[in-house]
Amino acid sequence: MKKMEMISRLLSFVPDKLLNQLAVTEGVDKYSKKLQGQLIFKLLVYCMVTEKDNSLRGMQSAFESAIFQALIGSSFPATISYSSISERLGKIKWEYFQQIFKTCVAAYSEGLGKDKSAVIRFDSTIVSLSTKLLRTGYHLTGGDADKYRLLKYTIGFTNIPEAVYFYSDQTYNSENVALSESVIAYSQASTRKINVFDQGITARDNYDKLTEKQIHFISRINNNPKRTVYKSNTIVKKISTPTLNIISDSWVYLYTMYKKRTRYPVRLIKAVKKENKEFITFITNIKSIDVKEITEIYRSRWEIEVFFKFIKQHLNFSHLVNRTENGIKSILYITMTVAILLQQHKKDRKLKGYKIAKQKFSQDLERDIIYHIVVLCGGSVQKAKQVLFQNSS
Helix, strand or coil: CCHHHHHHHHHHCCCHHHHHHHHHHHCCCCCCCCCCHHHHHHHHHHHHHHCCCCCHHHHHHHHCCHHHHHHHCCCCCCCCCHHHHHHHHHHCCHHHHHHHHHHHHHHHHHHHHHHCCCEEEEEEEEEEEECCCCCCCECCCCCCHHHEEEEEEEEEECCCEEEEEEECCHHHHCHHHHHHHHHHHHHHCCCCCEEEECCCCCCHHHHHHHHHCCCCEEEEECCCCCEEEEEECCCCCCEECCCEEEEEEEEEEEECCCCCECCCCEEEEEEEECCCCCEEEEEECCCCCCHHHHHHHHHCCHHHHHHHHHHHHHCCCCCCCCCCHHHHHHHHHHHHHHHHHHHHHHHHCCCCCHHHHHHHHHHHHHHHHHHHHHHHCCCCHHHHHHHHHCCCC
16 A cells, blocks of 8 residues: 555544534534634644654644645644643543544454454553642642642553543542443443453452453452362363463452452462463453463553553653643543554554654655645646655655
8 A cells, every 4th residue: 555545544534524523513613713623633643643742832833834734724724822722722622532532443443354352451551740730630648649649541452542541530549440440331332352451450349340240351360369269170281371381270269358258250370480480370250261362361461561651652641731631631532543543554554663653654644745735736746756755665
């Protein structure tokens, strides 16, 4: 596929027609004629892709650039102040960007076809800021902790960020609440997948809830939980993976901190790491998958760690461009949409890393825009192709 066609296909996931339809549905432009929803969306997408450290002043500068003006067309203003961008982000309906994100999830997933993952990895990340700067969010107690407010983002990642949850209330400080609610909410609203998460969920009644709702999960647990063996799966011969020696596989009843037995048994798989001989114990409620595959599925959880690292380092995710809850949610959904577009570009260009995908996307987007400027101005189409695309692989 030609690079110019790739960019056009990516941008077709969020065409102007869709942006306008959602703007009407969500009433996003009801009180603003200048900084419309689709303009804010395009500006943030453009800045996230082309800039390393996005900021309000940087957004103002990018808005006034010839490249961005060519991207948005002549129907929008040529200049805008950074304070106006900040004010608009604080008031614009974040649900508009949520709907764009959901549309991209559906479009991308459909394009993947048989490659769509049956495993979703859940994890959370926290952003903190001084209480003098941030009015929303919860805080920890003790020492200087109450001087900061914290925001929690819980994301479910297949090979795209498919589920996104934002928590600012003190209740969600615990992963036993935030992570379990996110997994349940996602599983009840989507087709069935295997949910994989680290040791964030430890409350035994949460394992019961997941099993009762027929939500499949794979996680880790401490090596010696209090338990009663219900059934042992005999390991006839040594089972090894590239990193583990598996030593036992059994169904057990666990006990809560109040010594109450769980209602449903869970499967505990004990293994020894080849590298350092340390024990590791997996927990799941899945019967139909063999013990080796269970450990391999859990191993794939590292992919969400790579994703979090990328959005923090290269999409400026930890930096709050706007500090209102409305603005934070808006930027959250735009960031996840950009991540989806970059993942698709990574796949189309057969690239290995997110960082390279972002660089190539930015370069290809710039070439695509310049090419269309040449065409619109009546220039040589053939020469434009030769100059812009011959060395862009």
